[in-house]
Amino acid sequence: MHPGESGYIGNLKIKNRIVMAPMISNLGNPDGSTNENHISYLEERAKGGFGLIITEYTFVNNRNSRGSVNETGIYDRKFIPKFRRLTERVHMHGAKTFMQLVHAGGKASQQYNRMRSFAPSSVDYIGTTPWELTQQDISEIIEDFVHAAKNAKDSFFDGIELHGAHGYLLSEFMSPSLNRRTDRYGGDLEGRLRFPQEVVEAIRSEIDFPVGMRISLYENGDNSYNPEYGLKIAENLKGLDYVHFSAGIFNPPGSSASFYDSRTHIYNMLPRRPAVTTMVVGSVIDLNDAERVLSGADFVAVARPSLADPYFAMKLLDNNKPIRPCIRCNQACRDLALGEVRCTVNPDTGLENSIRHYPVQKVKGHIAVSGGGIKGMEAALEAAKHGLEVTLYNKGERLGGQLLSITDKRKAIEFSKLIEYYEKALKMAGVEVVLNSENRSGIICAPDKVYPDLPEKDEIWIDSNIYKHHDQALEMAENHKVYMSRRSLSSLDRSRVLEYEKLASEKGIVFVDHAGKNFDISIVERNQYDIRSAMVSGRELIREYIERNSSHYL
Numbered sequence: 001m002h003p004g005e006s007g008y009i010g011n012l013k014i015k016n017r018i019v020m021a022p023m024i025s026n027l028g029n030p031d032g033s034t035n036e037n038h039i040s041y042l043e044e045r046a047k048g049g050f051g052l053i054i055t056e057y058t059f060v061n062n063r064n065s066r067g068s069v070n071e072t073g074i075y076d077r078k079f080i081p082k083f084r085r086l087t088e089r090v091h092m093h094g095a096k097t098f099m100q101l102v103h104a105g106g107k108a109s110q111q112y113n114r115m116r117s118f119a120p121s122s123v124d125y126i127g128t129t130p131w132e133l134t135q136q137d138i139s140e141i142i143e144d145f146v147h148a149a150k151n152a153k154d155s156f157f158d159g160i161e162l163h164g165a166h167g168y169l170l171s172e173f174m175s176p177s178l179n180r181r182t183d184r185y186g187g188d189l190e191g192r193l194r195f196p197q198e199v200v201e202a203i204r205s206e207i208d209f210p211v212g213m214r215i216s217l218y219e220n221g222d223n224s225y226n227p228e229y230g231l232k233i234a235e236n237l238k239g240l241d242y243v244h245f246s247a248g249i250f251n252p253p254g255s256s257a258s259f260y261d262s263r264t265h266i267y268n269m270l271p272r273r274p275a276v277t278t279m280v281v282g283s284v285i286d287l288n289d290a291e292r293v294l295s296g297a298d299f300v301a302v303a304r305p306s307l308a309d310p311y312f313a314m315k316l317l318d319n320n321k322p323i324r325p326c327i328r329c330n331q332a333c334r335d336l337a338l339g340e341v342r343c344t345v346n347p348d349t350g351l352e353n354s355i356r357h358y359p360v361q362k363v364k365g366h367i368a369v370s371g372g373g374i375k376g377m378e379a380a381l382e383a384a385k386h387g388l389e390v391t392l393y394n395k396g397e398r399l400g401g402q403l404l405s406i407t408d409k410r411k412a413i414e415f416s417k418l419i420e421y422y423e424k425a426l427k428m429a430g431v432e433v434v435l436n437s438e439n440r441s442g443i444i445c446a447p448d449k450v451y452p453d454l455p456e457k458d459e460i461w462i463d464s465n466i467y468k469h470h471d472q473a474l475e476m477a478e479n480h481k482v483y484m485s486r487r488s489l490s491s492l493d494r495s496r497v498l499e500y501e502k503l504a505s506e507k508g509i510v511f512v513d514h515a516g517k518n519f520d521i522s523i524v525e526r527n528q529y530d531i532r533s534a535m536v537s538g539r540e541l542i543r544e545y546i547e548r549n550s551s552h553y554l
């Protein structure tokens with residue numbers, strides 16, 4: 001099936017098969033309400049051609065259901081007017097929107113809830129042990145879901161998605177490893193599905209609009225369930241208009257797999273097409289991936305690629321337009337403990353509301369940009385966007401700068417897609433690229449920072465959270481003894497930490513505490529100079545250039 005074909009969820013017509021998957025953005029207000037930053041961020045993706053936008057997980061009560069800071073909430077009718085503004089702005093671009101409802105269960109944040117966390121069973125949740133839910137708690141939470149769904153409907157959402165994946169409450173009930181109950185809510189598949197089923201039925205009995213559920217097709221880790229069990233869940237739950245397959249509970253690769261995993265990694269595990277309208281997410285980066293998923297599912301959902309390029313859907317349907325690719329680095333977008341959503345390859349992500357107040361100033365003239373790394377390529381694109389004729393000089397025979405020296409092969413494959421993007425985008429923008437040549441008279445785009453290589457030693461002690469050093473350490477460990485401080489992994493998200501530790505231990509890297517050691521290299525930075533910093537710096541140079549020469553353009 002072609003991604004551009006329209007489709008149905010229940011009776012609701014969706015203009016194409018491409019769905020923006022739910023993602024916590026931290027752009028909402030601390031009380032859970034939405035605001036212009038959050039709305040503009042979603043509106044940009046609606047403008048970008050997605051047929052359906054599923055909002056980030058949204059908590060259903062203010063007692064014990066909240067997962068994270070600035071997560072959106074819908075437990076009170078006072079939130080409706082602002083959410084109406086959100087749905088209105090998404091609808092303006094022909095997209096539909098569903099709100100994802102969550103009770104975070106045992107994963108509820110202790111910091112942001114009034115009560116201690118609850119779960120089906122009192123088992124260990126990575127260091128915390130929640131209380132076991134009583135029948136009364138269960139009945140109250142079902143009510144919370146119904147109220148939240150009503151509020152979503154009154155906010156003019158076109159439907160709701162219940163979050164039944166990733167180890168949150170509904171998924172905890174369905175998970176044999178997390179649900180150890182012996183009452184009617186546990187014991188066997190029927191018992192484990194009872195709570196989610198009751199939530200669906202309670203909502204259905206009060207509200208007539210599309211209701212779907214996100215389900216982990218499989219979990220990762222010890223005692224985890226497999227895709228056959230995930231499929232059984234999907235086929236045994238009644239009254240759903242669609243099922244959205246994601247994956248995982250606590251351990252990687254789970255849903256947001258990094259470049260160490262294959263593309264379409266969740267679809268690849270789907271044993272067969274289920275007998276219900278199906279949506280599948282997971283590492284869909286281009287048209288081939290989307291078509292692959294749509295050969296066995298009704299809708300394809302994309303999360304991170306919509307952060308990398310809000311116009312992903314529109315460009316996917318117009319094969320000529322290069323998509324700024326998500327390189328599955330799990331860097332900027334996963335720094336959500338205290339930060340808002342950002343993207344390593346797109347400096348605009350999360351800042352849509354601020355950016356729209358600064359329309360692009362069109363100017364005339366010619367500019368030479370020297371340096372074909374990320375900074376220079378982004379500067380050249382920025383200059384072309386402002387209307388300048390651009391010549392980009394690169395002293396080597398290939399564009400890409402420091403990206404060309406990435407030593408980790410899997411990373412290099414994924415990151416090279418960014419170079420391919422620039423090559424196409426520069427061509428489309430009419431930028432003349434001159435290779436094997438330097439022009440020192442124009443805008444010089446050298447990297448602002450180049451981290452040193454690891455020293456060549458038989459036994460090397462590394463205390464560095466610099467991405468380049470992570471790669472080099474793996475390479476050196478092939479024939480050197482490598483020691484690494486644990487805080488070297490502080491720049492990676494949890495899934496990348498676990499993946500890295502696994503790879504490192506296979507290669508014999510020994511992790512140590514940093515205190516009292518004599519390291520050969522020690523660089524630990526809160527904000528290291530990375531792809532995004534280089535892009536921002538390249539754009540800045542062009543803006544400054546235009547400002548400096550603005551009298552010339554008047």
Ligand SMILES: Cc1cc2nc3c(=O)[nH]c(=O)nc-3n(C[C@H](O)[C@H](O)[C@H](O)COP(=O)(O)O)c2cc1C
Pocket residue numbers: 021022023024025055056057100163165166214246255256257281282283284301302303304305333334336341
């Ligand atoms: C920043 C971020 C926030 C996320 N928040 C949610 C969420 O609120 N609800 C949810 O069901 N999944 C969430 N996910 C998982 C994504 O919806 C998606 O399943 C995952 O990223 C895999 O899809 P992708 O490869 O297209 O990114 C989040 C992922 C990211 C990267």
Ligand code: SF4
Pocket residue numbers: 304305307308325326327328329330331332333334342343344345346
């Ligand atoms: S930060 Fe990396 S993984 Fe996240 S959306 Fe951007 S490119 Fe993709």
